Amino acid sequence: MAVTIALSNQKGGVGKTTSAYVIATALKEMGYRVLAVDMDPQGNLSFSLGADTESATIYDVLKGELKPRYAVQKSTLVDVIPSNILLSSIELEFTGVRREFLLKEALDSLKGLYDYILIDSPPALGILTVNAFTAADYVLVPMLSDIFSLQGITQLEETIRRVRNYCNPDIQILGVFLTKHNPRTRFSKEVEGTLRMVAEDLQMPVLETFIRESVALREAQSLQCSVLEYAPDCNAVRDYGSLIQELMQRGLKANG
Numbered sequence: 129m130a131v132t133i134a135l136s137n138q139k140g141g142v143g144k145t146t147s148a149y150v151i152a153t154a155l156k157e158m159g160y161r162v163l164a165v166d167m168d169p170q171g172n173l174s175f176s177l178g179a180d181t182e183s184a185t186i187y188d189v190l191k192g193e194l195k196p197r198y199a200v201q202k203s204t205l206v207d208v209i210p211s212n213i214l215l216s217s218i219e220l221e222f223t224g225v226r227r228e229f230l231l232k233e234a235l236d237s238l239k240g241l242y243d244y245i246l247i248d249s250p251p252a253l254g255i256l257t258v259n260a261f262t263a264a265d266y267v268l269v270p271m272l273s274d275i276f277s278l279q280g281i282t283q284l285e286e287t288i289r290r291v292r293n294y295c296n297p298d299i300q301i302l303g304v305f306l307t308k309h310n311p312r313t314r315f316s317k318e319v320e321g322t323l324r325m326v327a328e329d330l331q332m333p334v335l336e337t338f339i340r341e342s343v344a345l346r347e348a349q350s351l352q353c354s355v356l357e358y359a360p361d362c363n364a365v366r367d368y369g370s371l372i373q374e375l376m377q378r379g380l381k382a383n384g
C-alpha cells in the first residue's frame with residue numbers, strides 16, 4: 129500500500145509544487161512506483177510534469193464522474209492525476225456531509241499500485257487542503273525563512289489537528305523544512321531560530337535539511353522536464369536528495 133504525503137502550506141510561493149515535483153521524480157528514479165496528485169486549481173504540478181490538463185482531471189474524480197484509474201496519466205516523469213481551474217469550484221459545489229473524504233476514497237483504490245503518492249495542495253486551508261490531509265499519512269511543510277511564513281504556521285497546525293480529530297486520526301506531520309534558503313544571512317539564521325522555537329511549541333519537527341535556491345530548478349519546470357536530468361548536480365537537487373534521506377532516517381517508509 130502506498131505511503132501518501134501531502135505538501136502543504138497556506139502561504140503562496142513557498143515551494144509546495146516544486147517540492148512535490150522534485151521529490152516525486154527523485155523517488156521514481158530510486159525505483160519506487162510514484163503517483164503525483166495535483167489538488168491545486170492552478171495546475172502547476174500538472175504543468176511541471178508535462179501532463180495534459182484539458183482531458184480527465186482530479187475534478188472529474190472528486191465529482192464521482194470518473195473512476196480514479198482513468199484519470200491517471202503516464203507522464204514521462206511520473207504518473208500524475210492532473211488538475212485545472214475547474215477544481216476551484218469544489219468549495220461551492222460540494223456541500224455533502226462526507227465532502228472531506230472525497231480524495232481519500234478516490235485514492236484508496238490506487239494505493240495498491242504505488243509505493244508513494246504525493247499530493248500538491250493550494251495556498252489555502254479550505255476544502256481542497258482538508259481533502260489532502262484526510263487522504264494523507266504524512267504532511268510535509270515547505271516554508272520560507274520570512275516572518276509571514278512563521279505567522280501562518282500556528283493556523284496550519286490547528287487545521288491539521290482538526291483533521292486529526294475529525295477525519296484522519298493517523299495523520300502525522302513529517303516536518304517543516306526551509307526552501308529557497310540562504311543560511312548565510314543573519315536574518316535567515318534568526319528566522320530559523322524562531323521557527324525552531326515556534327515549531328517545538330506546536331510539536332512540529334523542523335528538518336535539518338534545507339533547500340537552497342537554484343535557477344536550474346525554475347528552468348527545468350518551465351521546460352517540463354526532469355530537473356534530475358536537466359541539472360543533476362545543482363544545489364537544490366542535492367538538497368532534495370538529502371531531504372529524502374533525512375525523511376527515511378526519520379521513519380518514512382515505502383509500503384508503510
Ligand SMILES: Nc1ncnc2c1ncn2[C@@H]1O[C@H](COP(=O)(O)OP(=O)(O)OP(=O)(O)O)[C@@H](O)[C@H]1O
Nearest residue numbers: 140141142143144145146251308340341342346364
Ligand atoms: N529551491 C528553489 N530555487 C529556485 N527557485 C525555486 C526553488 N523552489 C521553488 N522555486 C520557484 O519559486 C516559485 C514558487 O515555487 P512553487 O510554485 O513551488 O511554490 P508553491 O508553494 O507551490 O506556490 P503556490 O502557493 O502558488 O502553489 C516557482 O517559480 C519555483 O520555480
Ligand SMILES: [Mg+2]
Nearest residue numbers: 144145168172
Ligand atoms: Mg503550488
